[in-house]
């Protein structure tokens with residue numbers, strides 16, 4: 051079968067690889083339909099891995115024996131370790147992440163545990179690529195809400211940094227949470243229009259002002275975004291790191307300043323569980339028109355190597371690999 055194989059830093063090519071055909075107990079061979087091209091894939095591609103790997107973790111697939119479309123929970127946890135026992139499956143000590151440390155979805159077929167597949171019904175099945183990132187965003191917003199007790203106001207002035215898909219999903223959830231009344235502004239370094247922000251009625255700021263935001267949500271994953279977040283947050287505010295920071299960079303603030311300004315730094319990692327997947331499916335099903343605008347270009351698998359090595363999605367959208375294209 052055809053698959054995109056990462057074989058070194060910035061080296062990815064389409065190859066003919068052996069089709070998985072011997073599933074273990076509980077596993078199935080699924081046919082991949084769509085895969086979301088995530089920034090994490092680009093970062094893994096740039097860095098390279100210590101062995102050859104098929105990336106792709108935002109997967110929609112079909113099963114030969116069953117009707118419908120399925121989203122994949124790419125986080126295969128053991129269910130036994132102390133983190134699994136606490137429900138923190140993303141921190142499983144034996145975690146297998148399909149498309150990260152195990153082969154993923156940039157291939158015609160994928161071998162997965164049947165229980166990691168979740169059926170959904172949308173008018174446009176390609177929207178299923180958003181189920182994984184929205185599940186992670188749900189986990190993120192849960193953590194934000196748990197921490198807002200630390201703030202001095204019940205309606206925190208909120209600044210989202212980064213208008214990409216992560217910023218869109220977090221902003222959507224913040225504006226659609228009944229118990230969350232925050233006034234959101236968006237800052238993105240690009241000057242391009244970001245349609246999702248307009249749809250949500252979120253004002254864009256050209257230059258974020260210091261001392262205005264109680265809560266700053268860093269979604270760009272860039273060192274500049276992180277520096278800005280820590281500079282502009284109000285004293286006694288929260289900086290929430292949601293965009294994945296590059297490995298090897300340090301927090302651009304001294305512990306002394308964090309202490310004196312009483313800044314809380316909060317993070318969120320992954321978070322795809324049965325619960326978040328069910329919520330993500332319900333959100334998308336209830337508002338397909340909003341999520342539809344987050345789908346960007348659809349490309350065939352052959353174009354993926356270029357996409358991963360020359361990162362350039364349409365602003366605020368997810369590029370998808372359409373295996374049928």
Ligand SMILES: [Zn+2]
Nearest residue numbers: 088090108183
């Ligand atoms: Zn992703």
Ligand SMILES: [Zn+2]
Nearest residue numbers: 128131134142
């Ligand atoms: Zn575990």
